[in-house]
Amino acid sequence: MWLAIIVAIAAAALWVAFNDNYPVRQGLDLQGGLQVLLAADVPAEEDVSREDMTAARQIISQRVNGLGVSEPLVQVEGERRILVELPGIANANDAIDLIRETALLEFIDTGSQPLPEGTCVRTTLNEGRPSPCEDEAPAPTFETVLTGGELRNADVQTDSFGRAMVAFQMTPEGGDILGSHTANNIGQFLTIVLDKRVISSPRINDAISDAGTITGNFELEEAQNLALQLRFGRLPIPLTVESTREIGATLGALSVEASLQAGAIGVIVVLLFMLVYYRLPGLLADVALLLYALLNFAIFKWLAVTLTLPAITGFLLSTGMAVDANILVFERMKEELRRGSSLRNAITAGFNRAWTSIRDSNIATLVICLILWGFGRNFGASIVQGFAITLAIGVMISMFTAVIVTRTFVGLVMGRAAEWLRSREWLLGT
């Protein structure tokens, strides 16, 4: 019965392992790239709401998606940090600037004059950090009517002539302010500025309240940019860069190739050792161990586990524990055989008695993994996290392969051939 399940699982694992739809996710240390840990820039005693962090994460995701990086990672870490990983990025500094931009979006009343794009202005609103643009701006100081905070959404639409325009919705409060302002200023210009720099200067054609459109001679792309700036111009909380790691592409690749080869050599020596020391059971354990490696690889691909150097090390160490489980069983079997048990009884006793050790020690390891994982999660120490995840997966798989699979194989081969093996003790390595 177990044999059928094992064969089915092995087949499924093989399918995943050779299916290109499940790519191997390489960590930053393997393929190079940029890692930035951002933290909410508010006093420590002040609480940061979960919603704000999630919103900030989404905005940053939108921004980095525009960079065209494959598989960027943006995630909230703990209560006030956001981790951004951009694999294979060339210009780290531009990326950091883009992520960190906490642009202040304002709608200002510029009276009867439209302002050309890129002009620096002064406004009545002076919150946030001073903008270098504002310092060089000439008088006058324009009145701020609204800020991006009152804007709910913005997207691109096309009118009946196929011209692109930006449609936007305001919050109820924003709608009231905009309604009364536009009603009194038809024909005037309501200029949109980002960090005191003009991005668009539309004319008020009609009184608008909670929803309106900005028309102009937009190319589609320009309109999209404007909508994006309106929507994502502002982060809900200021962020500061806490740590950055910029890793060149070849630095990791060389290291990983060497480490993988070294690991393979080590595992081959282990397989040989098991074969020489435990003979026939050792051979069966080796088969189980190869299945273990296959299952791990398949699960890493299936769950999209990011493989970093520590993650690979975690896997290798769990391999050690898988081997240990078999050693525990076989040593126990030998012991029972030396006491004069029959082979069949020795096999049963070996697995049953060794199980408590395997169970207790593996649970202890899983507990350690959980603590490591929690530690890594709170501090953007994704390398520690990767190690914990692969070690935990490995330990769980090893309980399956080293106990159930080996037991099935041993029962199948040695149980059937017990008579034949009696006269060939060298095969048991006792």
Next chain:
Amino acid sequence: MFQLVQRRRIYFTFSAIVIGLGIIAMIVSYVQIGTPFRIGVDFQSGTRFEVQFQEPVTEDGIREVFNDSGITNPAITSLQGEALENAWQIRTEFMSPEEADEIEQALDSNLAPVNPEATLVQTVSPSVGAEVTRAAFVAVLVAAGIILVYIMFAFRQVPNPFRYGASAVVAMLHDIAVTFGFIAITGLVFGWEVDALFLTAVLTVAGFSLQDTIVVFDRIRENISKYPLEDFEMLVNRSILETIHRSLATQLNAMFVIVAILLFGGASIKHFIAVLLVGLLSGTYSSIFNATPLLVAWEKRAMEAA
């Protein structure tokens, strides 16, 4: 039967000497650099560059570029290893990513062309450094506490399960102390640093140490129910001898993989693997020669007191 547990004083003394050496190294290190071991950028604010130049440069040349940018005391070391020709590590006080970028460009234009494929720049601000240190400390304490409770639960059928848990935790802390001593010594000799990877190694060592201890304790648990009348010291001695094949075989297998990576693996995890190697040796030693004898000593003292 070979008398193993009876010679426990020797083992305790040996452990004390090893840990003592580590503590001396920590004190020396504290006097020299102000911390018990070299603390890496992960746990301390600062900026770390790993730069590979396309032609040979001198330490003074690098220092000059940094000085020109107003950084007075960069710590410069040359990196050794395969594919690390002309590669240098430079550590400075914390600086913003923009400043770091300017320096990288200054190195490239004023000193020698930099290989952009092989550079690494890491900055950690003061706040995150302190917080990570505290969290790492808490992580170890929480781990010790949970393990203690877990072993007490797993060994609830034997008399005094608390002693089993406490002995296992002491052995685990012993191994953590040995690895910290090791990093203090290598910090003095080779300049190795405590970083996030080191923490990973320490916790792995703790896990393996526990695994070894639990295997021996499991056998004691079994033998207690099999031979309830046997003298505890003899029973423990028997349990160790019965499991020693397994301990050695497992240790040997772990060594195969670790030594292979140490000899042929990538340069960036060599420190990590070396710490693991020392920690695993210590872990097997401590479960056989510390945890179990400690349990015996404790039981005996309690018996004499009663």
